[in-house]
């Protein structure tokens with residue numbers, strides 16, 4: 001369906017994904033309304049300014065904690081579609097600020113639904129849920145046994161192992177206050193659908209990245225530092241847990257997915273959004289080094305004698321029954337043949353004569369970690385979705401962004 005002349009309200013329009021969504025829909029001819037917090041300095045939010053789209057947006061002052069402001073925004077925008085993307089989205093901040101996270105993500109979502117109900121309008125609402133809702137997902141019996149020994153109990157117990165690629169029906173085991181807040185929003189969507197017929201649909205997007213991604217997220221942490229290392233501004237890379245696996249998509253694939261869900265998704269339903277592949281934080285760094293002109297011949301741990309030759313060699317074999325492109329070291333990590341721990345202190349990546357230190361910072365390891373995310377995207381693909389960007393496309397997009405010295409942090 002065409003977006004021309006449709007009225008669309010985006011919460012979180014000044015965020016990373018929200019601003020890409022706005023740009024896409026402006027180009028498609030939609031009327032875009034964006035909910036934004038009042039700023040004393042009146043400045044245009046950075047993500048909007050970078051994309052030069054401020055003239056295509058009607059900004060509505062308000063926030064999710066203020067239901068009367070939300071009601072006024074609905075009166076003005078008369079939206080036929082709402083993309084609800086606004087959130088406190090940084091997992092570590094949710095551990096230090098759990099109440100703020102719940103207020104914004106859970107209560108804020110309830111306020112939006114309640115404002116829609118009271119205004120008696122009938123938009124389709126697409127809620128940005130998250131793959132973090134799945135949380136502790138079991139990729140092997142051994143990982144399950146380790147988790148059981150650590151926590152004493154697992155709830156809900158898995159129906160079968162491996163649970164990857166993750167389907168929408170997988171049990172939810174959120175591992176952070178952020179993830180819990182998204183589970184709450186996810187259930188609220190269906191609760192309003194069942195109770196009031198609200199046309200609410202949940203997108204559970206797996207990680208999505210690209211140029212302009214917030215500097216605190218790991219793909220930016222990696223590419224920003226690689227760009228600085230290549231420029232000679234730093235002499236090492238600092239990172240947390242490199243064993244974590246994520247299903248990374250380019251943000252534009254996710255934006256197309258959001259629009260498809262709004263158009264063709266079923267109210268009351270839930271759709272994964274991802275690329276049906278999984279890549280480690282370690283490989284994201286190594287591939288970033290390669291794409292910045294530093295091909296990695298070998299990696300070795302600083303302590304504990306672990307080493308891998310040609311770690312980024314391509315492998316397209318099936319893991320968990322799914323063939324996908326991965327690196328040699330990722331295959332080893334996924335098969336349990338190697339694992340890096342904080343007490344390894346770090347990794348030296350050898351590129352020709354260069355020895356590039358990748359140092360582990362214990363402060364960056366999370367109190368509770370989500371070890372692996374890998375989407376089963378069968379359901380959204382049935383609506384017509386396909387993912388078009390590779391992991392290296394995403395890396396190049398991010399490296400290009402950080403080539404501009406002014407954008408580095």
Ligand SMILES: Nc1nc2c(ncn2[C@@H]2O[C@H](COP(=O)(O)OP(=O)(O)O[C@H]3O[C@H](CO)[C@@H](O)[C@H](O)[C@@H]3O)[C@@H](O)[C@H]2O)c(=O)[nH]1
Pocket residue numbers: 088089090091129130131132205206207208216217218219221238239240241242244245246281364365366369370373
């Ligand atoms: N941020 C960060 N993460 C690091 C670092 N070192 C290792 N990591 C690991 O990198 C992984 C990804 O971290 P983030 O990029 O912060 O993303 P996230 O926690 O997976 O959450 C993001 O994706 C979700 C979708 O699944 C989103 O819902 C969420 O808002 C966020 O965008 C985690 O396992 C984290 O422990 C580091 O220095 N910084």
